Amino acid sequence: MTKALSIRGLRKTYDNGFEALKGIDLEVSQGDFYALLGPNGAGKSTTISIICSLVKKTAGDVHVFGKSISEEPAEAKKFIGLVPQEFNFSNFESLWDIVRNQAGYYGLPKKLAEERTEKYLKKLGLWEKRHNAARMLSGGMKRRLMIARALVHEPKLLILDEPTAGVDIELRRSMWDFLREINGQGITIILTTHYLEEAESLCRHIGIIDQGQIIEDTNMKVLLKRLQKEVFIFDVVGELPDEIKVEGFDAHRVDEHSFELTIDKSVSLNTVFERLSQAGLEITSMRNKANRLEELFVGLLNQGGAKA
């Protein structure tokens, strides 16, 4: 089956000599929900901008549903919907005009363009504001406007570059639901985000890019299985001593009512609680110290840095 996205040997060197991409290879299957992660300046946005023809590649090939962005740019572009990181619409135009015009740029006939504009403004909860100038919207609404605009020509591949940056939790969750829904309808989604919880919750595959190179490209479940140890924080009744000793575990005091414990994945929680009871600790609650993916992510980047 043709890949939704196929990247081979992609390189980008900017005029100032900065090598943003050092020959990356990447494939995203049709219908996938793919997370492209990496620290700031790793090359995520450059990759996305090249796919969407906003930045010119120095070398390599990019195919979108089998169409080369160099040789058949119009055909390739029809498949893509982009939600960029920065707001990039006219502040003085109405929401209706912004989305309606985008449909026109893709050659949608008037009736269909208006139907789609109405459909996506309603879906993204912006219909009541359709006559407002875009500058009047809140940050979250502006993000939703960009999603509506990206979907109006009904692309097969939706690329979201940090779509939930600066969005409150409630709105972020509702955007997740929406993205799951459209992915369920068959739209392939590529997502870059700094919220690793978001990637873990939404995506089936993950690529990690660092210093212009793909350092990991795998299934999310496979990646998470690699996590050997997790750190949990426990809250206790009463005040903790300065030094905590739990047989077989590495424990550190966080404050007078909580401590952290590193637990190997092979050890059952029953054993953990048994040992905690033996140590005379009465537990009231426990939680992950960090997101599981975050731990892996940091670990992989550190390995990459060590190799470099």
Add this chain to the structure above:
Amino acid sequence: MSFNEKWIAFLTIVRKEVRRFMRIWMQTLLPPAITMTLYFVIFGTLIGSRIGDMGGFSYIQFVVPGLVMMSVVTNSYANVVSSFYGAKFQRFIEEILVSPMSNSIVLWGYIVGGVARGLLVGLIVTLLSLFFTELHIHNLWVMIAIVALTSVFFSMAGFINAVFANSFDDVSIVPVFVLTPLTYLGGVFYSMDMLSPFWQGVSQLNPMLYIVNAFRYGILGVSDVNVGWAFAMILCFTAAAYAYCMYLLANSKRLRQ
């Protein structure tokens, strides 16, 4: 894209451009109307009555074609430069760059938007001039052809300016320091006969001289330059500008890094 899809995309840009300048008509349509009315009152009626005939016509009849053309030039240019630079500045040019439209559709969309404003302002100024003098059209086709070509050329000039502009200051530099002096020295207010042979020779290098005189020929039937030569010059300028605009759209690092 099919022909129909391309046509829809082109019309979308044109409609957006026309709506933009109509929405802000107090900045785009009203100022040239007021400025040109003042020109007609001062240079045509008050001072012009003391100047006497020029080229066989009353002074106001002589200056009207130049003033109409000046309006067309400045407004065609201003529309594209401000709109395209605004799109670059607010980054919504990316809406167009990610779309499947070809570069020629994008360019023609902006050109036609600039031409629409240039011609509309030209029409407004022409109608206003009728309050001050009578106009008889000598050659309609020459008049239409020259005004259309000029408007297309200066729309593209505005496009080039917008691509290179880094700030809103850069958008106003060319109109203030290049366009206005060339227009004023291009025979809008005087006949070349009034200049010494040296300055007549220098004026031959000014493209506005050909544009103003060819348009004046279309209305009054008089020109300081050969009209055929004027057309040839404008066509060459327009073709060169089109080729350069297409080059910029395909290669400029100011649009796609």
